[in-house]
Amino acid sequence: xxxxxxxxxxxxxxxxxxxIKKLLxxxxxxxxxxxxxxxIPIMKKWDSYDEIEPIGCLxxxxxxxxxxxxxxxxxxxxxSLCDKEKKRFAPLICGFNPTDMHGIKHVExxxxxxxxxxxxxxxxLRHNSLTNITNEETARADHPSMGKIYQLCxxxxxxxxxxxxxxxxxxxxxxxxxxxxxxxxxxxxxLKIIWAHGGVTEYIKYNNYYKLIHSMLCQYNNLYIxxxxxxxxxxxxxxxxxxxxxxxxIENFPYKFIIGSxxxxxxxxxxxxxxxxxxxxxxLSPKTxxxxxxxxxxxxxxx
Numbered sequence: 001x002x003x004x005x006x007x008x009x010x011x012x013x014x015x016x017x018x019x020i021k022k023l024l025x026x027x028x029x030x031x032x033x034x035x036x037x038x039x040i041p042i043m044k045k046w047d048s049y050d051e052i053e054p055i056g057c058l059x060x061x062x063x064x065x066x067x068x069x070x071x072x073x074x075x076x077x078x079x080s081l082c083d084k085e086k087k088r089f090a091p092l093i094c095g096f097n098p099t100d101m102h103g104i105k106h107v108e109x110x111x112x113x114x115x116x117x118x119x120x121x122x123x124x125l126r127h128n129s130l131t132n133i134t135n136e137e138t139a140r141a142d143h144p145s146m147g148k149i150y151q152l153c154x155x156x157x158x159x160x161x162x163x164x165x166x167x168x169x170x171x172x173x174x175x176x177x178x179x180x181x182x183x184x185x186x187x188x189x190x191l192k193i194i195w196a197h198g199g200v201t202e203y204i205k206y207n208n209y210y211k212l213i214h215s216m217l218c219q220y221n222n223l224y225i226x227x228x229x230x231x232x233x234x235x236x237x238x239x240x241x242x243x244x245x246x247x248x249x250i251e252n253f254p255y256k257f258i259i260g261s262x263x264x265x266x267x268x269x270x271x272x273x274x275x276x277x278x279x280x281x282x283x284l285s286p287k288t289x290x291x292x293x294x295x296x297x298x299x300x301x302x303x
Contacts, residue, residue, distance in 0.1 A: 001281065001289075003274055004297035005035040007122070007161070007196065007228040007260025010074050013044040013057045015067065017265040020077040024085060026270040033294070036301050037078070038092040038161075039070030040264065041124055042134060057130050064134045068106055071095040078116055090118035090301035092161065096149075098123050098139040104148040111156070118301050120153055121161025121194065126177050128169055128201040140164070142183040150188050159192040159300045161226065166199030166212065175212060185220040192300060194224045194258070200231040209235050210245040217253045224300065227277070227292075228260035237279060247283050254288040258297045 005027070011017045027035060042064040044054050054060050071093055078091050093110050096103035111117055123146070124130065125139040140146075141164040153160045167176040178199070185193060198213055206212075209231075216223055227236065236246045250257050261273045281289045 002031050002033045002294055004294050005032050005261050006258040006297040007226055007262050008035045008037055009040050009264040010037050010077055011039050012265035013040055015043060015070055015073060018267055023267045026267045030271040030274045032274060034088045034302060037074060037089045038094050038122055039074045041066060041070060041094040043067035066097040068095040071110060075114060091116050092119045092121045093117050094121055094123060097136060098125060098146050099137045099143055101145045103145050107149060107152060119159040122196050123162045125162055126165040127163050128165055128203055141180040150191055154188050154191040159194060161194040161196050163196040164199060165201055169203045185223055189222055191222055193222055194226050196226045197229045198225045198231045200235055202230050210249055214249050217256055225257050226260055227257055228262040242280050242283055251288055254291045255296055257292045
């Protein structure tokens with residue numbers, strides 16, 4: 001089976017990477033034919049009082065800040081490839097502050113000066129604990145500055161991946177933040193919006209989360225669901241068993257789901273992470289299996 005990794009960060013939260021040659025090596029070992037390659041739009045600060053350098057964004061309570069140069073790092077990685085290798089990657093733009101009305105200028109500049117970009121994302125909006133340690137105001141899906149980004153993507157037919165939690169950590173009885181996403185989906189009905197992890201974080205562990213996804217897919221034809229990270233680990237593959245409800249939803253909406261590793265800069269675990277999706281894919285019909293593993297992402301990012 002061949003895959004497209006639809007959610008792969010070329011760097012970590014310190015903007016470091018084991019390198020794109022290592023990535024290609026691990027892709028070949030994993031039957032990953034293509035990858036959607038993006039940076040990470042924030043940098044983890046190393047405060048003077050911390051004796052140990054933080055690596056992950058939640059290693060300590062030091063702040064994170066928006067880091068535009070992440071896009072240049074991805075562009076440099078892509079530029080180091082031969083023409084044949086370049087065809088295996090779809091680079092995305094993410095290095096802008098989503099609460100800054102100037103953010104659109106960053107995206108416009110990169111699109112004008114470098115033709116490599118295939119879309120925008122992953123844009124960090126509401127993102128559980130990360131939101132609380134990121135400088136600036138709270139980012140959200142329907143922030144006015146994001147409206148400019150959506151309009152640009154809509155006009156240029158570019159897909160956008162957004163991370164927007166469906167609710168807050170302590171509000172598991174309601175979906176507190178889906179209304180913000182609904183506002184965007186209604187306003188831009190032709191914009192291809194990929195909902196990173198389907199709005200799930202490690203703190204969201206609903207037993208019936210599939211009902212929310214089903215409801216939103218019924219309402220919005222422009223919504224796509226990225227099955228990377230904890231939506232698979234905690235919701236779909238809960239207790240080491242693939243949920244029959246998720247199989248049914250994916251079969252009912254076979255063109256709306258994609259998979260991804262969500263690795264961040266270190267690619268050594270890529271084969272193990274992408275292969276875990278076989279547990280889901282092997283329970284799908286042959287047509288749906290091909291769509292979710294490869295064809296949907298190919299159409300979104302490579303066509």
